[in-house]
Amino acid sequence: MTNEADDARATSPVLELVFYPTRGEPIPLLELRAGAAVAIVGDASAGRDALLRALAGLEPPYARPEGDERVPGEARVLLDGRLKRRRDRWRSVGVVFEQGGLWTGRSVRFNLELPYRYHGRHAPAGWRDRLEELARELDLHDALARRVEDTDLSIRRRAALARELAKEPRVLLFDEPQLGLSDAERERVLELLERRRSTRGVAVVFGDPDGYLRPFKVDRVLELADGQLRRVAAPSARPRRIASVDAPLERRAR
Amino acid sequence: MRGVTELAKILSLPLVAAAATARARGKGASLVVSTTLAQVTHTAQRPFVPLALVAALLGVVVAFAANKTIGATTFSGHLAQVLAVAVTRELTPLVVSLVLVARTGNQLTIQLGLMRAGHELDALEVSGIDPYYFVVLPRVVGVTLGAMALAVCCGAVGMIGGHGVARLIGALGYTVTAAEVFNALAVRDLAIALLKSGLCGLLVASTSCHFALTAGRSPVGVREAAERAALWGFALTLVINLGLSVYGFAG
Numbered sequence: 317m318t319n320e321a322d323d324a325r326a327t328s329p330v331l332e333l334v335f336y337p338t339r340g341e342p343i344p345l346l347e348l349r350a351g352a353a354v355a356i357v358g359d360a361s362a363g364r365d366a367l368l369r370a371l372a373g374l375e376p377p378y379a380r381p382e383g384d385e386r387v388p389g390e391a392r393v394l395l396d397g398r399l400k401r402r403r404d405r406w407r408s409v410g411v412v413f414e415q416g417g418l419w420t421g422r423s424v425r426f427n428l429e430l431p432y433r434y435h436g437r438h439a440p441a442g443w444r445d446r447l448e449e450l451a452r453e454l455d456l457h458d459a460l461a462r463r464v465e466d467t468d469l470s471i472r473r474r475a476a477l478a479r480e481l482a483k484e485p486r487v488l489l490f491d492e493p494q495l496g497l498s499d500a501e502r503e504r505v506l507e508l509l510e511r512r513r514s515t516r517g518v519a520v521v522f523g524d525p526d527g528y529l530r531p532f533k534v535d536r537v538l539e540l541a542d543g544q545l546r547r548v549a550a551p552s553a554r555p556r557r558i559a560s561v562d563a564p565l566e567r568r569a570r
Numbered sequence: 571m572r573g574v575t576e577l578a579k580i581l582s583l584p585l586v587a588a589a590a591t592a593r594a595r596g597k598g599a600s601l602v603v604s605t606t607l608a609q610v611t612h613t614a615q616r617p618f619v620p621l622a623l624v625a626a627l628l629g630v631v632v633a634f635a636a637n638k639t640i641g642a643t644t645f646s647g648h649l650a651q652v653l654a655v656a657v658t659r660e661l662t663p664l665v666v667s668l669v670l671v672a673r674t675g676n677q678l679t680i681q682l683g684l685m686r687a688g689h690e691l692d693a694l695e696v697s698g699i700d701p702y703y704f705v706v707l708p709r710v711v712g713v714t715l716g717a718m719a720l721a722v723c724c725g726a727v728g729m730i731g732g733h734g735v736a737r738l739i740g741a742l743g744y745t746v747t748a749a750e751v752f753n754a755l756a757v758r759d760l761a762i763a764l765l766k767s768g769l770c771g772l773l774v775a776s777t778s779c780h781f782a783l784t785a786g787r788s789p790v791g792v793r794e795a796a797e798r799a800a801l802w803g804f805a806l807t808l809v810i811n812l813g814l815s816v817y818g819f820a821g
Contacts, residue, residue, distance in 0.1 A: 374692055406698030417693030420685075431697035434598035434704075476693070 328397060330519050331371060331409075331487045335381050337389035343381045345391065345545075346538070348487060350517035353509075353533060355524040358540030367540065368489050368523050372411045373400075382544070396486075406431070407440060410480030411489045416472030418464045424471065425460040428479045443482050450478035453508060455501075469496030477505065481512065488512075491523035506533055576780075580802065583776040584710055590702035598699070602708050609712020613674050613771070614719040621669060622731075625662050625724040629732015632656045633746075637736065649746045650754035657732060658725035659759040659818055663766035666721045667774070667807035671800060674713055675774040679799040682709075682782030683792035691783070706783075710775040717771025718764050725763055729755070762818045769814075770807040777802045 333346035348354060358364045370377035370393055377391040392399055395408055411417075418427040428447050432439040451457055454474040459467055467475075473496050480488060488509070494502055510533070512518040522529050527537075539546045636652040682705065685691050691701045733751050778799045785795035 369692070372692075372696055374695055404698075406696065409696065411693070411696045413689035413693060415688045417689035417696075419690050419693075420688070430601075431699065434601065434697070434699050436597060438597075479697075 330396060332394040332397070333371065333377060333379060333391060334394055335379065335389055335391045337387050345379055345381060348519045348521065350486070350519055351513045352519045352535060353513060353522070354520070354536045354538060355522045355527075355529045355534040356538045356540060357524050357527045359525055362540045362542060363545070364523050364525065364540050365491075367545070368411075368491055368521070371487075371521060372409055372489055373405050379545070407483050408486045409489065410483055410485035410487070412473060412476045412480055412491060414491050414495060415469065416476040418472050418475060420464045423461055423463055424456065424467060424475050427464060428460070428475060428482075431479065431483070440484060446482040446484070447478060450481055454478050454504070470498065470501055473497065474501065474505070481508075484516065485518060487519045487521065489521045489523070492525060493522050494526070494528045576802070580773070580776050580780045580806075583706065583780050584772060587702045587707040587710055590700040591707055594700060594703045598704060602704060605708035606712045606715075609709050610716040610719065613670070613713050613716025614723070617669055617673060618720065618723060621665065621720065621724050622727040624665055625657065625728030626731025626735070628661045628665070629653065629657045629728040629730075630735045631732075632661070633732045633736035650750040653732060653746070653751055654729060654754040655759055655818075657728040658755060659763045660815060662725040662728050663721050663763050663770070664811050666717060666724060666767050667770040667811060668804075670713070670717055670770055670774045671803035671807055674716075675778040675799055675803045676796055678709055678713070678775060678778035679782045679796040680792060682779060683785045683795050686783060686785060687787040687789070687792060701783075706779045709779060710772060713775035714768050714771040717767040717774075721763055721767030759818070762814055766811055766814045769810045773806045773810065774803045777806060
């Protein structure tokens with residue numbers, strides 16, 4: 317790849333939420349570039365959960381530009397400027413869920429290795445070494461042989477983070493980074509993510525219900541209240557509405 | 571109308587799992603096979619002893635009832651056939667179906683419902699693993715095979731046990747021989763018994779998976795899903811049993 321292509325890739329958004337009206341030009345609602353850190357502040361019921369699930373590609377996004385509620389069209393989530401199938405996204409997008417999302421009845425190690433063993437030769441090279449390194453960095457070695465139901469939330473969430481980071485994702489969605497972790501563990505996790513952002517350009521989106529991350533660690537804050545997504549330029553600035561996110565997404569999808 | 575939609579979704583679930591399997595192209599096959607075998611064991615092995623006892627008891631009751639009713643009549647030659655048909659083709663698959671709904675189906679709904687509530691299924695999807703292939707398929711296939719194995723084994727125990735106990739006690743002049751009982755078991759009856767239990771296994775697993783995968787992500791949602799799955803499971807297995815019984819007696 318040429319330097320120009322490298323530059324273009326570095327400056328173009330990694331992840332985008334775009335509204336496509338039936339007529340007219342697409343309207344970008346949310347753009348995430350390599351190495352960015354964004355906090356989405358607001359309750360799960362206000363649409364935070366729905367937005368994160370949509371960005372993860374788990375559900376279709378129901379979002380539209382602010383002020384254009386009646387314009388027909390639909391929102392889509394693009395990865396590297398393209399609409400990708402769910403099974404092609406797995407290496408690019410990592411998600412750490414509230415409860416970790418580890419498979420109960422199996423060991424922590426089984427859960428860490430599951431995606432890579434499943435994909436076999438299609439798994440990213442060197443995943444075993446990366447998992448070992450991440451397990452060491454996140455202090456998981458003593459817990460690897462334990463069954464998931466015998467571990468606490470802190471271990472489950474750190475294990476989920478290790479599993480997702482070993483993919484070397486381009487985007488990491490981390491819901492409620494303060495949940496279940498002690499102060500020291502939280503600092504360690506945030507430092508690890510900071511390093512990943514600066515050295516490998518991983519873009520991180522935090523789901524942050526209490527605004528815990530607002531004063532530090534992130535370079536953009538998006539507020540969600542009553543399904544309205546607002547961009548907060550600076551703590552003192554007046555929030556600007558950028559999109560409406562349909563809160564009862566899950567119910568609609570069903 | 572909603573019931574028709576639910577029924578269509580339940581019936582199409584095995585097809586959805588089959589399509590997901592085709593898309594997976596053999597990825598993680600060893601994990602899927604081991605989960606399937608675990609499900610067969612869970613479905614067939616653990617409830618085998620209590621179910622076999624129930625089947626044997628049913629065999630004894632049928633043997634005595636048939637002997638008392640037709641033993642002294644000109645129809646006494648059909649005693650062995652009554653025992654074979656009633657126990658192997660009719661009663662055992664029905665009892666197996668009820669146990670499947672009450673035990674296996676309930677357990678499946680709760681397990682998958684909690685996996686959904688705990689984002690375990692989402693985590694699989696995010697890892698590029700289709701839950702319909704990795705989670706649903708092994709359970710549907712495992713429950714189906716387990717139900718068939720359970721019906722065959724319990725049917726055999728019911729026949730042998732019923733006949734054996736009746737012979738041992740020797741009451742009421744029960745004189746049917748073991749050879750007569752086994753000769754009375756037609757391949758068609760065995761096939762109907764297998765079809766009944768296999769279809770019931772398939773439907774119970776599909777019903778449970780469907781309601782679990784559409785449950786609300788909360789304990790209340792899981793409880794409601796388990797309740798709906800049980801009601802639908804009972805209704806569907808009764809329809810299958812009734813339909814195949816009518817077919818069996820009409821043939």
